Amino acid sequence: MPRKKRQRSGFGERLRTLRKARGLTQVQLAKGANTTQRAVSYYENEPGYPPVPALLALADALSVSTDELLGVKTPKRERSVMSQETRRLWKKFQQFETLPEKDQRAVIRLINSLSGSNQRERLAG
Numbered sequence: 242m243p244r245k246k247r248q249r250s251g252f253g254e255r256l257r258t259l260r261k262a263r264g265l266t267q268v269q270l271a272k273g274a275n276t277t278q279r280a281v282s283y284y285e286n287e288p289g290y291p292p293v294p295a296l297l298a299l300a301d302a303l304s305v306s307t308d309e310l311l312g313v314k315t316p317k318r319e320r321s322v323m324s325q326e327t328r329r330l331w332k333k334f335q336q337f338e339t340l341p342e343k344d345q346r347a348v349i350r351l352i353n354s355l356s357g358s359n360q361r362e363r364l365a366g
Contacts, residue, residue, distance in 0.1 A: 251312055253285045259303050259310070260285075263325050273302030 260270050260281075267281040274281070275298055284291045284299070290311070291299065300307045304325065308314040337348060 252290050252310075253287065255310060255312055256281075256299065257285045259305060263303060265303075270299070270302055274298040 260267070265273075267278045267285070271278045271281045274295070276295060280291075280295070281299075284295070290296065296307055296310065300310045303310065306314065337345065340348070
């Protein structure tokens with residue numbers, strides 16, 4: 242007998258949308274929220290809401306308020322996604338500082354060559 246398809250709650254859809262907007266897998270979100278991938282999948286696909294401690298951990302891992310996660314307030318998507326991207330870039334920049342000076346110069350030359358090629362493409366186009 243085929244399984245009945247359950248209707249997702251608004252919460253599950255919001256959770257999935259926020260997770261994907263931040264480029265996270267269920268496993269990554271579960272790790273950030275100190276839970277399991279199975280629990281994240283359950284919250285995304287089953288109707289209803291997670292227990293309060295899980296809700297708090299998910300909101301924290303996604304860098305949103307519980308109001309945004311529950312749908313009480315509309316998420317500030319652009320700002321949240323941008324701040325996540327900025328954090329990722331900042332981490333990369335911090336890794337750059339640990340490279341030996343010779344490697345740092347090579348990275349800078351690569352960046353300069355890529356920026357120069359973009360400028361040439363704009364001029365030619």
